[in-house]
Amino acid sequence: MTNNRIVDHPVLGRLADRKEITFTFDGTEYTGYEGDTVASALLAHGIRTLRVHEESKRPRSIYCNIGHCYECRVMVDDARGVRACLTPIKEGMVVSSGKGLPNPLDASIPPEELPRTYQEYEEQSKEGKGDTDA
Amino acid sequence: MILMHDVVIIGSGPAGLSAAIACRENDLDVVVLDEFPKAGGRLLGQLHQEPTGEWWNGVKETEKLLERANMLDTDIRLEVSVYHVEKVDDTFNIFTNKGTLEAKNILIATGAAESAAPIPGWTLPGVMSIGAAQVMTNVHRVKVGEKGIVVGVNVLSAAIAREMQLAGIDLHSMALPAANVITGDGSNPIKVMDGLARIAHLAPSKFIQFGSRFARASAFVRNTAVKFFPPGGVKMWGMPVHIRKAVTAIHGEEKVESVTICKVTTDGDPIPGTEEEVEVDFVCIAGGLYPLAELAAVMGVPFKYIEELGGHVPVHNEQMETDVEGLYVAGNITGIESAKVAGAQGTVAGYSIAKHALQDHSLEENITNAMEQVKTVRANASIQFHPKIDQGRARVAQAFEVNAINSDK
Amino acid sequence: MDDMIVCRCEEVSLKNLVDTAEKYNCSAREVKLRTRAGMGYCGGRTCRPAVDAVLENATGEKPRNDVPLKVQPPVRPMALSVLGGNDRDDE
Numbered sequence: 001m002t003n004n005r006i007v008d009h010p011v012l013g014r015l016a017d018r019k020e021i022t023f024t025f026d027g028t029e030y031t032g033y034e035g036d037t038v039a040s041a042l043l044a045h046g047i048r049t050l051r052v053h054e055e056s057k058r059p060r061s062i063y064c065n066i067g068h069c070y071e072c073r074v075m076v077d078d079a080r081g082v083r084a085c086l087t088p089i090k091e092g093m094v095v096s097s098g099k100g101l102p103n104p105l106d107a108s109i110p111p112e113e114l115p116r117t118y119q120e121y122e123e124q125s126k127e128g129k130g131d132t133d134a
Numbered sequence: 135m136i137l138m139h140d141v142v143i144i145g146s147g148p149a150g151l152s153a154a155i156a157c158r159e160n161d162l163d164v165v166v167l168d169e170f171p172k173a174g175g176r177l178l179g180q181l182h183q184e185p186t187g188e189w190w191n192g193v194k195e196t197e198k199l200l201e202r203a204n205m206l207d208t209d210i211r212l213e214v215s216v217y218h219v220e221k222v223d224d225t226f227n228i229f230t231n232k233g234t235l236e237a238k239n240i241l242i243a244t245g246a247a248e249s250a251a252p253i254p255g256w257t258l259p260g261v262m263s264i265g266a267a268q269v270m271t272n273v274h275r276v277k278v279g280e281k282g283i284v285v286g287v288n289v290l291s292a293a294i295a296r297e298m299q300l301a302g303i304d305l306h307s308m309a310l311p312a313a314n315v316i317t318g319d320g321s322n323p324i325k326v327m328d329g330l331a332r333i334a335h336l337a338p339s340k341f342i343q344f345g346s347r348f349a350r351a352s353a354f355v356r357n358t359a360v361k362f363f364p365p366g367g368v369k370m371w372g373m374p375v376h377i378r379k380a381v382t383a384i385h386g387e388e389k390v391e392s393v394t395i396c397k398v399t400t401d402g403d404p405i406p407g408t409e410e411e412v413e414v415d416f417v418c419i420a421g422g423l424y425p426l427a428e429l430a431a432v433m434g435v436p437f438k439y440i441e442e443l444g445g446h447v448p449v450h451n452e453q454m455e456t457d458v459e460g461l462y463v464a465g466n467i468t469g470i471e472s473a474k475v476a477g478a479q480g481t482v483a484g485y486s487i488a489k490h491a492l493q494d495h496s497l498e499e500n501i502t503n504a505m506e507q508v509k510t511v512r513a514n515a516s517i518q519f520h521p522k523i524d525q526g527r528a529r530v531a532q533a534f535e536v537n538a539i540n541s542d543k
Numbered sequence: 544m545d546d547m548i549v550c551r552c553e554e555v556s557l558k559n560l561v562d563t564a565e566k567y568n569c570s571a572r573e574v575k576l577r578t579r580a581g582m583g584y585c586g587g588r589t590c591r592p593a594v595d596a597v598l599e600n601a602t603g604e605k606p607r608n609d610v611p612l613k614v615q616p617p618v619r620p621m622a623l624s625v626l627g628g629n630d631r632d633d634e
Contacts (some may be wrong), residue, residue, distance in 0.1 A: 086169055
């Protein structure tokens with residue numbers, strides 16, 4: 001398993017022992033440390049992609065890492081659009097990657113498959129329909 | 135019953151914390167808000183060697199500020215995002231994701247954001263702003279990758295490249311962003327060399343050795359230096375720094391796999407046939423900083439575009455007051471400078487707020503001393519982002535006077 | 544290079560911006576409204592200076608003293624439940 005922790009540092013010193021915290025990302029269990037954000041804990045395991053662009057479905061990761069760019073939006077427990085770079089991990093936290101959305105303007109989707117009600121739209125979003133990454 | 139605070143401070147960086155300390159010393163009811171899970175703002179990640187050889191460690195500096203703030207029982211609330219501020223009569227309403235606060239005064243100390251220097255492929259996972267790498271490396275202590283390249287050669291990117299090296303992260307080199315209408319001066323070797331030469335006398339340790347060879351040289355010598363810049367780059371801490379090479383594209387399917395680097399003319403135009411592909415798994419883009427002033431804009435504070443200060447800044451005076459009574463600004467929102475200057479400005483703002491809240495004119499002396507301190511810190515700053523800071527500051531102060539005269543009419 | 548994305552949130556390319564400015568021969572503000580550059584999730588925090596640079600070049604408009612595209616609240620995206628709530632700080 002990848003471990004990208006900077007344990008020893010010539011000026012900042014050795015990383016202090018911290019409490020371990022377990023959470024899941026897209027169904028897989030990961031361990032991080034107290035003080036980690038979702039983004040830092042995942043990157044420590046070599047995971048970069050946190051979401052796909054809603055329309056183009058292209059993969060995205062942290063860009064600014066301080067809450068400005070909103071590129072690292074994930075779903076945390078039941079909340080959507082949560083910035084992974086600002087969210088401290090908590091024991092048992094359920095994180096899932098940001099998914100693509102059905103695109104009503106995409107000509108490649110046959111009209112009969114487009115959502116007709118908001119409920120259908122929500123269901124398709126949950127399935128990550130049209131999401132090549134899922 | 136809604137609590138009316140004397141002051142709500144938005145941002146817990148060096149400016150916000152220093153202001154909070156000055157306000158608490160005068161026993162004001164203060165709340166500090168920040169959306170990051172740790173207090174300290176971007177001071178947290180900073181780590182560089184002063185010309186004296188001493189290390190400036192942002193984590194330690196933050197601890198000192200927090201210790202003082204906590205001794206004074208300062209109410210600091212983290213993970214709180216402010217999404218709107220309004221003023222109704224004499225009350226500021228501060229809207230956050232965790233409810234609304236009311237205050238008689240507010241200090242907006244939201245710091246800076248990074249300007250993008252877009253390159254084809256820059257949305258791929260593994261491409262990040264240079265500041266993102268700093269936070270990951272020094273705050274979270276997580277490596278951003280195995281081997282990377284820094285795009286953009288300036289005082290900020292050089293400092294953070296060094297920080298990554300210290301953390302054992304392998305950097306291939308630093309190079310310019312490919313020239314386009316956005317990257318502008320940052321992709322022009324002569325302009326980049328001018329910038330490096332101008333800061334050389336102020337910049338820390340190795341940066342001096344790199345730039346000072348050309349610092350006192352004439353423009354002709356500098357241009358010649360650009361013309362004959364070594365193809366292998368100039369080594370800084372053993373890492374090649376290129377100002378005659380630019381990164382023209384970033385490649386990868388699901389994440390960064392490589393970049394294309396190309397030689398460029400002294401004007402920054404790519405030289406066809408010189409492209410080479412370099413394998414990297416991360417790319418840091420350093421396009422510079424600009425003042426993050428959205429909340430001041432929402433409040434209707436007048437702005438002025440001052441290039442020397444990094445962009446649009448809310449008009450304010452040396453006491454850190456704005457046109458809106460009770461609204462103060464401090465730190466990088468007022469212009470891009472070092473954390474030390476931001477902290478000193480925060481102290482000025484804190485005393486100004488205390489004077490206004492308590493109507494205590496004996497604080498005048500504290501304000502004057504704090505203003506002097508800002509100048510001293512600025513004059514001694516080892517890191518300066520823009521030349522001609524003083525002229526930029528003078529123009530803002532002048533704009534404030536002009537606005538004040540006009541509103542009296 | 545033309546296909547290079549400038550606004551990441553809305554995936555607006557350099558070509559989109561330049562073509563729109565040319566086709567409609569319009570103000571920087573109108574280009575932003577037409578392409579949605581700078582109007583996505585992040586509110587333009589990431590690309591604002593970049594979009595302004597492209598549009599200054601394309602439309603000849605110089606940076607003015609006021610912030611180029613008016614900043615509107617909310618400056619952070621908020622759930623409607625947060626915006627609608629009247630959750631006052633009364634602890």
